[in-house]
Amino acid sequence: MGKGPDAPDPYQTAAAQTQSNQQTAAYNAALNRVSQYTPYGNSVYSQTGTDTTGAPTYRNDITLTPEAQQQLDNQLKQNNELSNIGFTLADQAKASLANPINTNGLPALQGGVDEDFGAQIKQAQDAAYSQATSYLDPQFQNQQSDLDAKLANQGVVQGSEAYQRAQDELARQKTFAYNQAQDSAIQTGNALQNQLFGQGVTNANLSNSARAQGLQEQTSLATLPLNQLNALRSGTQIQNPQFTAAPQSNSAGTDVAGIINNSYQQQVANSNNFMNGLFGLGSAGIMASDRRLKRDIYRIGRTAVLKLPLYAFRYLWDDVVRVGVMAQDVVRVKPNAVIRVGKYLAVDYAAIS
Numbered sequence: 001m002g003k004g005p006d007a008p009d010p011y012q013t014a015a016a017q018t019q020s021n022q023q024t025a026a027y028n029a030a031l032n033r034v035s036q037y038t039p040y041g042n043s044v045y046s047q048t049g050t051d052t053t054g055a056p057t058y059r060n061d062i063t064l065t066p067e068a069q070q071q072l073d074n075q076l077k078q079n080n081e082l083s084n085i086g087f088t089l090a091d092q093a094k095a096s097l098a099n100p101i102n103t104n105g106l107p108a109l110q111g112g113v114d115e116d117f118g119a120q121i122k123q124a125q126d127a128a129y130s131q132a133t134s135y136l137d138p139q140f141q142n143q144q145s146d147l148d149a150k151l152a153n154q155g156v157v158q159g160s161e162a163y164q165r166a167q168d169e170l171a172r173q174k175t176f177a178y179n180q181a182q183d184s185a186i187q188t189g190n191a192l193q194n195q196l197f198g199q200g201v202t203n204a205n206l207s208n209s210a211r212a213q214g215l216q217e218q219t220s221l222a223t224l225p226l227n228q229l230n231a232l233r234s235g236t237q238i239q240n241p242q243f244t245a246a247p248q249s250n251s252a253g254t255d256v257a258g259i260i261n262n263s264y265q266q267q268v269a270n271s272n273n274f275m276n277g278l279f280g281l282g283s284a285g286i287m288a289s290d291r292r293l294k295r296d297i298y299r300i301g302r303t304a305v306l307k308l309p310l311y312a313f314r315y316l317w318d319d320v321v322r323v324g325v326m327a328q329d330v331v332r333v334k335p336n337a338v339i340r341v342g343k344y345l346a347v348d349y350a351a352i353s
Contacts, residue, residue: 017255024253026056031250033058036243040068043243062243092225106214107207117196125189132181140174286339288315289327289347296321306333306352325352 033045041064048057064072147170156163291297294313300323301310308325315322327345330352331338337351 020254022053022055028250029056029058032248033060038243039065041065089225093223096221096223096225101215101218103211103215107211117193120196121189121193124192125185127185128188129181129185132184133178136174136177136181140170140177143170143173286346286348287324288341288344289325289330290344291326291328293344294326303352308333308352324349 035044036042041062043060043062045058045060048059051057147166151163151166156166293316294311295316297311297313299309300312302308303310303325308329310323310325312321312323314320325347327338327347330347331345334352337348339346339348
């Protein structure tokens with residue numbers, strides 16, 4: 001059986017791939033080290049040497065214009081001064097937060113109106129009823145006297161039906177009038193109750209509002225150093241001149257290992273195809289006669305019929321000495337006796353004998 005191509009050395013393949021990767025990385029790094037020159041200053045890259053792996057090393061130097069450098073120096077100085085102020089405010093905030101807010105001097109919190117207004121309402125009702133009866137009493141006394149005189153003049157005696165009807169009618173009028181006076185007195189008491197309740201709610205709201213305002217003032221004073229410190233910390237920070245990022249460019253790496261492996265696989269396939277083709281044609285007297293497949297070639301004479309050069313040789317894949325022709329000689333004399341198997345040539349010995 002024929003011998004195929006030698007497999008590539010894995011260490012040499014890996015070394016070749018590593019070298020290609022390193023060269024690609026160094027090339028990409030150089031592509032993206034783009035120096036910039038602006039009205040505010042310059043950002044310049046320069047190679048300083050190589051590291052232990054052989055990769056190039058770079059440095060980036062930023063140089064500001066005198067005006068921009070002065071502005072940066074001023075900002076640094078201002079920041080240092082603000083930092084010192086911040087320490088002072090932090091101490092003040094710590095001392096202020098350590099002392100709890102004192103509510104002793106503030107109005108008590110009012111949750112509602114709990115005062116009993118019953119006595120005041122009863123007094124108002126009695127006063128209203130008394131005032132009404134002070135008008136009704138003389139009025140009904142006069143009406144009673146007038147009624148008694150009228151009945152006597154008419155000769156209506158006491159105990160008679162007419163006398164009783166007249167007295168009942170006056171009594172009904174009197175009862176109705178006094179009931180109205182009582183209802184009016186009750187309404188007066190209710191109105192007073194609503195008024196007193198409203199005043200109590202208003203007073204409670206005012207008291208609670210005053211308490212809330214006092215608490216707010218104390219809280220503001222207690223947190224003032226902390227708020228000042230936060231305002232100081234969130235103020236304008238140092239701003240360096242910004243350089244626009246350079247567009248990134250990259251060169252794709254070469255798959256050296258893949259190329260080597262593909263070449264080897266192709267050689268193996270060609271060898272297998274040739275050998276398979278020869279084995280398929282061997283019974284018909286067709287032999288591999290391509291000079292590229294032979295070694296140790298010596299000319300020993302000529303063939304009897306076509307006078308072709310005759311050689312002794314060994315195939316590349318074994319050490320057996322054989323005698324035969326070269327396909328390259330046959331193709332010039334009798335092309336139809338030469339058969340192509342893959343990229344190699346074979347000879348039909350039956351056609352040249």
